[in-house]
Every structure is written in structure tokens, then in C-alpha cells.
Amino acid sequence: MSRTVTAAGLTTLVDDLLRSHPPAATDPHEFLGARFDAGLAWVWAGPGDGGLGADPALQPLIEQRLAAAGAPAPFRYNPIGIGMTGPTLLTHGTPEQRGAYLRPLFAGTEVWSQLFSEPGAGSDVAGLATRARRDGDEWIIDGQKVWTSYAHIARRGLLIARTDPDVPKHAGLTAFVVDLTVPGVEVRPLRQLTGEAEFNEVFFTAARIPDTQRLGPVGAGWRVATTTLMNERVSLGGGLSGGVDPGAAVLAAYQEAADRGDGNPVRRDQAIRLWIEANVNALTAARAAAGGNRGRPGPEGSVLKLAGAEHSRRAAAYLVDLMGPAGTLIPDYRMTRPGLPLGGEGPRDTAAAFLRSRANTIEGGTSEILRNILGERVLGLPGDIRVDKDVSWRDIPR
Numbered sequence: 193m194s195r196t197v198t199a200a201g202l203t204t205l206v207d208d209l210l211r212s213h214p215p216a217a218t219d220p221h222e223f224l225g226a227r228f229d230a231g232l233a234w235v236w237a238g239p240g241d242g243g244l245g246a247d248p249a250l251q252p253l254i255e256q257r258l259a260a261a262g263a264p265a266p267f268r269y270n271p272i273g274i275g276m277t278g279p280t281l282l283t284h285g286t287p288e289q290r291g292a293y294l295r296p297l298f299a300g301t302e303v304w305s306q307l308f309s310e311p312g313a314g315s316d317v318a319g320l321a322t323r324a325r326r327d328g329d330e331w332i333i334d335g336q337k338v339w340t341s342y343a344h345i346a347r348r349g350l351l352i353a354r355t356d357p358d359v360p361k362h363a364g365l366t367a368f369v370v371d372l373t374v375p376g377v378e379v380r381p382l383r384q385l386t387g388e389a390e391f392n393e394v395f396f397t398a399a400r401i402p403d404t405q406r407l408g409p410v411g412a413g414w415r416v417a418t419t420t421l422m423n424e425r426v427s428l429g430g431g432l433s434g435g436v437d438p439g440a441a442v443l444a445a446y447q448e449a450a451d452r453g454d455g456n457p458v459r460r461d462q463a464i465r466l467w468i469e470a471n472v473n474a475l476t477a478a479r480a481a482a483g484g485n486r487g488r489p490g491p492e493g494s495v496l497k498l499a500g501a502e503h504s505r506r507a508a509a510y511l512v513d514l515m516g517p518a519g520t521l522i523p524d525y526r527m528t529r530p531g532l533p534l535g536g537e538g539p540r541d542t543a544a545a546f547l548r549s550r551a552n553t554i555e556g557g558t559s560e561i562l563r564n565i566l567g568e569r570v571l572g573l574p575g576d577i578r579v580d581k582d583v584s585w586r587d588i589p590r
Contacts, residue, residue: 197246220264225299268533269300275427305346324353333396343392365413387525425497439467501552508549
């Protein structure tokens with residue numbers, strides 16, 4: 193099939209999938225695998241890659257119809273894989289790599305993580321120090337990654353490592369798919385402000401990766417990383433509402449406060465402003481989803497992530513403020529390591545959600561970095577002075 197696929201044709205395919213695999217009676221992983229086989233994973237991708245070669249603008253039609261039928265959402269079972277590494281594999285992977293990784297990724301039977309940030313290279317990802325040294329048909333990996341979501345349950349990760357320290361930092365990087373179960377890979381929990389250990393540290397000590405798991409050419413890792421980061425911003429920006437009606441939680445909380453005599457015009461005005469923000473962000477997310485980017489998001493991803501993160505932080509603070517003194521407490525501070533599917537443990541306590549919202553303006557690019565990106569790459573404003581742009585990584589002071 194090709195771009196001649198119509199909305200009516202897609203509707204028929206979705207209905208056939210729902211008849212052959214009723215969501216209420218089918219294991220979620222089995223359903224998602226069948227959805228991939230039907231070409232309804234990424235409709236714009238090619239046959240065999242979970243798509244039909246159709247117009248990307250038709251993807252929201254599939255999502256809406258499946259959601260209305262109660263079908264499992266793939267993002268809940270593999271958020272990093274669906275939102276970040278899957279689109280990167282579609283863009284940069286070889287046919288063999290796509291054939292090996294995409295179906296189990298989409299079905300959620302192989303959870304993925306993203307291995308970019310390091311203790312000395314957070315916002316400056318290109319400054320990373322994890323090394324990959326060629327040894328015949330293998331690469332030997334040594335180094336440390338940090339803030340790695342779901343690494344404790346992930347089978348695979350997308351790794352960016354330095355393969356040439358003698359060229360400028362952006363030019364000396366290479367991307368790899370790494371099996372996190374091989375010898376030399378250690379995952380340690382990283383406890384957060386909420387008490388949870390959703391994030392992890394990952395240590396590589398002489399871990400070996402076959403060259404067949406290299407993603408893209410040697411030295412082209414920054415291009416792979418950029419694709420992943422752009423998709424990450426769309427994913428984070430579109431997911432910060434938690435899948436609920438935009439602004440509904442804020443309006444409901446204000447109504448409860450008003451019912452007990454604790455409402456006032458200032459709080460009402462704040463609630464309406466937050467409701468408007470939430471709906472504007474939802475419309476931006478819908479536009480991004482229908483934008484026909486084929487896995488290569490445009491600037492709307494950075495806009496959406498920045499706006500969504502700042503809104504999430506303000507909304508969480510508003511909800512805690514309505515709680516009064518009770519907002520200073522959370523019911524449980526034991527360290528836990530969250531699993532999947534997302535939301536499987538029920539809604540997050542309001543105070544705990546407030547603590548977690550602080551991370552929204554950091555993960556996936558800080559709000560400050562995103563403002564720089566939008567200013568320079570979208571608005572065309574003069575860039576910051578960069579003194580290390582043409583200096584080999586080895587010679588940069590650190």
C-alpha cells in the first residue's frame with residue numbers, strides 16, 4: 193500500500209484489527225504486535241516497518257479510533273521506545289536493524305532506554321566522555337550514563353559514545369544499539385525527590401557491542417542524537433498532561449475548593465488561565481502529530497516541550513496550593529522503582545506529582561536550553577559565543 197491509502201481504508205483496517213483482536217480479551221502485547229503487523233503502528237513507515245507508506249497526517253485517525261475502543265496505548269508499555277528510539281530506528285536504522293528491533297519495541301516486549309546524558313555532559317550532550325574503541329568486529333564501551341529512565345527494566349538502549357576524541361566534539365560521536373543484559377553493563381537506581389528511582393545510572397566497563405549494532409555511520413552520532421532529541425521533545429510535550437482532559441484536574445480542584453468555601457476571584461482566574469494554557473498545548477500537540485514529519489519533527493516539538501513543561505510545573509503548584517498545609521505531605525517516601533505500563537499503579541498523589549513536576553523543566557532539554565534553540569534555530573537570533581566549536585574534544589578544558 194502507499195499514499196493512496198485513504199481515511200476510509202484505514203478505518204476498515206482498524207475495525208478489522210479490533211474484530212480479530214478484541215482489546216478486552218487480548219493480551220496488550222499481543223494486540224500491539226498485531227497492530228504493528230497490520231501497518232497501523234507508524235502509518236507513514238514502509239510495509240514491514242509497522243506502516244503502510246501512507247500520509248502521516250492520517251496517524252491521529254488511527255490513535256483516536258483505537259483509543260475509543262479501549263485498545264492499549266503503546267506509549268504506556270514502552271515510553272522511551274515509542275516516543276524516542278522507535279522513530280530514530282525508522283530514520284537511521286538498516287533494514288536488518290529495523291526488522292530485528294521495531295516489532296518487539298512497538299509490542300512492548302522489549303523495553304528501551306536512552307543513554308545520552310552523563311555527569312559531566314547534561315545539557316551539553318555533545319561533550320560526553322563515554323568511549324567506544326573498535327576491536328575487530330566489535331566495539332568496547334567504557335563510561336557512565338545518568339538520568340536513564342527505565343534502564344532497570346529495559347532490554348535495549350540507544351547509546352551515544354565518543355569514537356574519536358581528536359576531532360571537534362560533535363564530529364567524534366557514534367550511535368549504537370546496546371543490549372543492557374551483556375557483561376560489563378551495570379544499572380544502579382538513582383533516587384529522586386519523590387523517593388522513587390524512575391531514573392538510573394548505567395556503568396559500562398569493557399562492555400562489547402557488535403559492529404552490526406552500530407546505528408548510522410561512524411562519526412554520525414550527533415545526527416542520530418538530534419533525531420532522537422527532537423522526537424523526545426514532542427513525546428514529553430505531548431505526554432505531560434498524563435492523557436487526561438486538558439485542564440480538567442485544575443478546574444475540578446478549584447470547584448472542590450469553592451464548594452468548601454475556599455474559592456476566590458484570584459484562584460478562579462488562575463484556574464481559567466491554566467485551563468486555557470492546557471488546551472492551547474493540546475492543540476499544538478495535535479498539530480505536531482498531524483504535521484507529516486515522518487519521524488523528523490520540526491520546531492513544534494521544542495515549542496510544545498517548553499510550553500508543556502512550564503504549564504505542568506505551574507499547574508502542579510496551583511493544585512498543591514489549593515491543598516493548604518496538607519500539600520506539604522506525601523503518603524509514602526519509600527524508594528520504589530516504577531515499572532510499566534505507565535499508570536499501572538494508579539494516579540500519582542497530588543503532592544508527589546508536584547515534586548515530580550520539577551523534573552519536567554529539566555528532562556529532555558532544560559527550559560533555558562529550549563529557549564536558546566527556539567531563539568537561534570527558529571527565530572534566527574544571533575547564537576551564543578561558542579569557543580569550543582572547532583577545537584578537538586581532547587583539548588577542551590574540563
